[in-house]
Ligand SMILES: O=P(O)(O)O[C@H]1O[C@H](CO)[C@@H](O)[C@H]1O
């Protein structure tokens with residue numbers, strides 16, 4: 599199934615001495631250029647494009663990259679996935695992917711892939727499902743029919759590296775009409791513990807729907823617009839699942855699990871309990887119902903590259919409603 603081709607010896611040797619590591623390649627490039635069935639049936643296909651682009655008029659929505667340098671590259675190495683355009687037949691391996699589900703933990707994403715294997719009634723019990731990225735211990739990836747399940751680690755830098763390589767992978771594999779959903783954990787604000795929040799708007803720590811990416815020494819602000827239709831589709835599906843309270847709300851994405859989310863139990867804490875409560879109450883009033891650490895960059899990157907995108911998280915509880923009123 600993996601259609602893996604042997605890595606050329608030159609590349610293997612180069613990696614062994616470290617000269618093909620991402621930093622080296624990036625620096626070189628910069629200097630050189632000098633310039634700047636089950637799941638399928640519950641989610642109705644949509645041709646609606648979230649952002650106008652050259653692909654909008656096409657019937658199929660392809661996954662695209664926005665990097666003029668990629669086309670001229672002889673080989674694209676997806677370093678942290680242990681995949682590449684010369685070493686793997688990406689269209690054969692991934693061309694049929696329609697859904698990508700991502701989440702922080704490798705074990706969760708393996709369990710999800712095994713669950714999907716059963717849901718899709720694929721051959722075998724799925725217990726021996728293979729990690730496509732086993733050659734690296736950065737991320738893991740499992741494929742069950744048209745569903746890809748990928749781990750992303752914790753926080754914006756980690757998911758961002760994975761998304762760069764995943765989006766390029768989907769592009770090289772000529773995938774189209776791809777839906778991507780983050781299935782994560784989060785801290786709830788004013789909602790019942792265990793409930794699931796389907797994000798309608800991903801906001802930053804200032805409750806603004808934006809992602810600020812530092813590019814060289816500039817701050818570039820990107821939109822965190824999400825696919826509202828997909829959020830509603832998922833919410834409608836949730837009505838069929840008993841005992842899992844589900845709601846649509848804003849998700850706040852922070853750069854830190856402790857002070858950034860108003861926790862009093864980190865190694866550092868520079869604010870009072872009152873300040874924490876005041877902040878979380880203001881977040882609630884701004885429409886925030888949960889806090890996690892990836893949704894803004896997830897929304898920004900996937901939205902810019904033609905994927906239908908929604909983050910969705912199950913909650914522990916950070917603040918109960920009674921404390922908010
Ligand atoms: O459960 P996952 O998907 O890892 O997501 C949440 O959990 C981590 C923090 O414990 C952060 O990555 C946060 O976004």
Ligand SMILES: O=c1cc[nH]c(=O)[nH]1
Pocket residue numbers: 783784785786855859889890891914916
């Ligand atoms: O970021 C996170 C993830 C889970 N729970 C939280 O409180 N915050």
